Amino acid sequence: MSVLYLDNAATTPVRAEVLEAMMPYLTGVYGNPSSHHTLGERAAQALADARARIATVLGMRQGDIVFTSGGTEANNLAVKGIAIAAQIGRDAGHVVTTPIEHESILESVDYLARVHGFDASRVRVDATGVVDPDAVAAALREDTALVSVGYANNEVGTIQDVAAIARVAHDHGAPLHVDAVQAAGWLPLAGLGADAISIAGHKIGAPKGTGALGVRGRIPVEPLLHGGGQERGRRSGTEHVAGAVALATALELAEAERDEASVRVARLRDAFIARVLDLVPSAALTGHPVERLPGTASFTFAGTSGEAVLLELERRGIVSSSGSACAAGSDEASHVLVAMGVDPTIAQTAVRFTLAHGAKTPLDAVADAVAASVAAVQSTG
Structure with a gap:
């Protein structure tokens, strides 16, 4: 796969x-x-x-x-x-x-x-x-x-x-x-x-x-x-x-490609965010809705575990993360989300998707996989 x-x-x-x-x-x-x-x-x-x-x-x-x-x-x-x-x-x-x-x-x-x-x-x-x-x-x-x-x-x-x-x-x-x-x-x-x-x-x-x-x-x-x-x-x-x-x-x-890549990838990101929010009732976007990196889309999914959603996504061939790779293995809620006022229990449901400079393909299938993964976790929770 x-x-x-x-x-x-x-x-x-x-x-x-x-x-x-x-x-x-x-x-x-x-x-x-x-x-x-x-x-x-x-x-x-x-x-x-x-x-x-x-x-x-x-x-x-x-x-x-x-x-x-x-x-x-x-x-x-x-x-x-x-x-x-x-x-x-x-x-x-x-x-x-x-x-x-x-x-x-x-x-x-x-x-x-x-x-x-x-x-x-x-x-x-x-x-x-x-x-x-x-x-x-x-x-x-x-x-x-x-x-x-x-x-x-x-x-x-x-x-x-x-x-x-x-x-x-x-x-x-x-x-x-x-x-x-x-x-x-x-x-x-x-x-x-x-x-x-x-x-x-x-x-x-x-x-x-x-x-x-x-x-x-x-x-x-x-x-x-x-x-x-x-x-x-x-x-x-x-x-x-x-x-x-x-x-x-x-x-x-990266600097030579920056202007073109930022516009192109931000369009893919925005379409992906909109589809996830439409398909997943429990999804909430984290971070600023506009002033955010072109390649970053991060969500919480109430009623799930972020790690469980990641496992379901990987079963479907999609690799993402729950936040900073430097905090991998920690059971604590994200200090970033908590500082932003997110309840620690909700913060532990976070999943982050980050796109490459060269990304060109719409992420509709990924959003569908997110919806299926969240539903699978919620059904077994």
């Missing part, structure tokens, strides 16, 4: 163009980019080229790009590194975020509070997952080290007005970090006013284990990894040259 994969927010397949671009740096050009010989210099040039290409898409300078092992490390480096540097440099002791962020943000903020004595403000979101920039402004203090907000939520797809949040943060002298892991390829990344931006390769057709943090040169960052002083001292460790080339290639491809 063929499988229809609708879990692209968790990971995407590696694109053929990306694999082709990175292959030379897994084979013939295998030198360490810190080595001062021909193979090392060729690797270093490839690394510099990848850094420049990523910087262009992010609207930053080449030296602003720090290569990481993925989005989680990029978020950790941004939140901990910027906040601790501000604590050292100007006795800052406060950070601002929201309760719907990725676990790598929330747990980094918890770490700052537990180990470094920071105060943390978590600005509430409304029932659609939107944070009010004025509420962010109200939470800011003179000693705020950092504001960290996700551009688009990984579970429900709600998009934040990060440009407005950047303005209020800067009015109070605080830098803004934007987790753009889910937004890359779907939304513009340059011109946001962000001081730091996280991206991950495996969300846009590059391999897992590739990512970057763009952080403007004026922002001090305390490194989390120490050793050889690579990445201008901000992230020690021999760079993954092939991964950096892969990330740059995937990001450029």
Whole structure:
């Protein structure tokens, strides 16, 4: 039985163009980019080229790009590194975020509070997952080290007005970090006013284990990894040259396709949402109805178990998820939905469908399978 994969927010397949671009740096050009010989210099040039290409898409300078092992490390480096540097440099002791962020943000903020004595403000979101920039402004203090907000939520797809949040943060002298892991390829990344931006390769057709943090040169960052002083001292460790080339290639491809793909995929998404809501009386859309990622459709199905619906869908050849892949195996209700005011019992019925950049086929049959799967679970519940 063929499988229809609708879990692209968790990971995407590696694109053929990306694999082709990175292959030379897994084979013939295998030198360490810190080595001062021909193979090392060729690797270093490839690394510099990848850094420049990523910087262009992010609207930053080449030296602003720090290569990481993925989005989680990029978020950790941004939140901990910027906040601790501000604590050292100007006795800052406060950070601002929201309760719907990725676990790598929330747990980094918890770490700052537990180990470094920071105060943390978590600005509430409304029932659609939107944070009010004025509420962010109200939470800011003179000693705020950092504001960290996700551009688009990984579970429900709600998009934040990060440009407005950047303005209020800067009015109070605080830098803004934007987790753009889910937004890359779907939304513009340059011109946001962000001081730091996280991206991950495996969300846009590059391999897992590739990512970057763009952080403007004026922002001090305390490194989390120490050793050889690579990445201008901000992230020690021999760079993954092939991964950096892969990330740059995937990001450029996704950016080139962004406008057309966003319109096309959003139409498929909207038709799918309408059909599911029409066919399944217990279905409720989660997230903002309009300001959401083009490829994300997320629902709750009262009277079911989200995991049971997923099993029924997979029996019908459809792969999706119940929310963040980073929380897989947890029996707890989604912290995102609970923060949006969804009853925890209902939150445990959540199912998320996320489309690929290249999606072109209407999802009527998938909506029919959703209806059949929900009915099957409800009949045995």
